[in-house]
Amino acid sequence: MLAGKHVALYVSGGIAAYKAAYLVRDLIRQGAQVRVVETTGAQAFVTPLTFQTLSKHAVYTDRFAQLAPDEVAHIELADWTEIALVAPATADLIAKMAHGIADDFASTALLATTAVKFVAPAMNVHMWENPATQRNVTTLKGDGVHIIEPDTGFLAEGYSGKGRFPEPEQIVALLRAKLLAQDTDLLLHGQQVLVTAGGTRERLDPVRYLTNDSSGKMGYALAQAAQNLGAQVTLISAPTALPVPVGVTYVGVDSAAAMRAALLQRYATAQLVIMAAAVADFRPATVADNKIKKTTADYTLALTKNPDILAELGQQKQQQFLIGFAAETQHLLANAQQKLVTKKVDMIVANDVSQAQVGFDHDTNAVTVLQPQQAPQQLPLASKQVIAQQILQLAIKAQAARAN
Template sequence: MLTGKHIALYVSGGIAVYKAATLVRTLIKRGAEVRVALTQGATAFVTPLTFQTLSKHDVYTDRFKQFDAEHVAHIDLADWSDLAIVAPATADVIGKMANGITDDFVTTALLATTAPKFVAPAMNNHMLASAAVQRNLKQLQADGVTLIDPETGFLAEGYEGKGRLPEPETIADFVEVALLQQAPNLPFAGKQFVITAGGTQEKIDPVRYITNKSSGKMGYALAVAARDLGAKVTLITASDLPNPFGMTVVQAPSAEEMAQQVFDRFQASDVVIMAAAISDYRPVQPATEKIKKQAGHQELVLTLTETPDILAQLGQTKQHQLVIGFAAETQHLLDNAAQKLARKQADMLIANDVAAANVGFDYDTNAVTILRPQEAPLKLPLASKTVIAQQIMEIIRQMRFNA
């Protein structure tokens, strides 16, 4: 989403300036061209040469210095920008932006900028909570500026509080998602997707559980791909992967919890993708205390019972919803998957041979076969899970949203 974008990064004076240097590299790695302007306060923390070296552009620090006699520098930067990011944004620069004060290059260029603006406040927690700063932040929002909420953590003053500048990857993610949500004509705009991910855990006792090798990477890739096409995504996960931006993430460690979360959202959904590797069985009665090994090498017998068959229940009760399941097989892939497709009454089944190299559980790559009623199987060859997810979303678009 940032590929080819012209991004003006405005850096004001605070200890978080060091993160702004990494933010330049992060934005460039995502395909953007970045130019940087610094307040005088920012130059006290990091030199302009650092940003010049990283961005491969001259750095703006003085509103009266012109790099090109034919152009007024602050207007030229404002007109060049597809979007502007202020990070870190101190209380000083926030106050000036909110009240139209232009006493340096940064504030002058920002006032002239008509492109979308993103402001990432970073300051002491008491400063952030002050009436004046909160008033100015509200004014910026009223003026159409998008705020990137500061994080809670260890502050420069040596104690915990809200006011930390988010990590550069987080800022870049936030900006990308915000731009996606503003993009026109996205095929899944307004559609509700429910996607499950990860391997569920069925407790044996307080410290042990039954699970599988699923990492959740495929489900997460599907959630991101749906989000990027405009969908409103709820990701119901048993994985501990980092939460993707721009969607609702719900933790559901067990099959019972996942079933409840899915069923609660099923009626309002347009598409449900059951990518989670849900345990087929769980202990009938988990122990309340840790099970101790007994003398004499005794066998431990666990009595298991079936977990809810979420996909089958969705298939039986679906109305307008598109219901999609996964089949992880180690033998007779197409035969077993075809039987599952019919038995579960799903609209699509995505089958993969998890015994094959670099496929399935915990890999970054996958190779799948798409099965649909009354259609020939469609093979998607080995590729990253990101690419596989995008290909699956294109099939979903053609099936249901090909306007």
């Protein structure tokens, strides 16, 4: 999404200015063309030569300096810009933007820029929380400026608080997510997509639970792939060790009951629902209030069935295109076909998790896709990212056929 984009990076004066050099590098890695503007304060932390070397463009610093005699520099930059990114943004520059003050190159060029604007504040926690700063941020949001919230963490002053500059790769990911959501040409633009992931946990006592080997990798790959196609994605996930894709709405759950509640709350407005989580079929009949102590006698664990979430969603299905998963160790196609029919879903993605490099906790997968009145389609061994893209292409094709 950033390939070939004209990005004007405005760097204002603060200790986080050094991270802007890494931000230039990351933007260029994504294929963007980057020009840099430095305020006087920023130049005290990082020299223009640094940004010139990284961006391969002269750095804008002086409001009255003309890089070309036949151009007005700040207007030429504003017209060239497709994305304006102020990072780091000090309280001073935020205030100037909010009130239309144009007293240096950065504020003047920003005032002339009609392209989409992103602002990544970085400052001391007390400056960030000051009512004046918050009013200015609210004003910018009202003007359509996208605010990248500062992180909470260790600050230059030696204590922790909100105001820390986000990591450059996080900023790039947020830019990309915003641009994806605005691209009306993408195949899933405007669709609400629900994805479940991970293995649910069924509590036995305060320190033990029943679970399975699911890593969540397939579900997270599907969430990222759906976002890449322009969808507004909500990821309902049991605990995993995976980072949440930037721009995806994350809902953390633990048990099958919690996952069911989260799904039912959001199901009515979804167009595409992908049930990639490994949901426990059973849970302990009772949960001990305290840790169960080891004794000399054997311990018998009584289990009770969990609600069949997929079947329940199949019964309630209206406009939703519902995809289920079937992880099997035998009779793959027979079991998957039965699930396709009995759960009333639109697609089943089946895999034999007894095979090498397939299914739980692997980075690769090989699946067979079943749909009503169609021959099974095999997707051979590939990365889970590739498998996710292939599944979504099949789903989009099926959605289109159903609409016609």
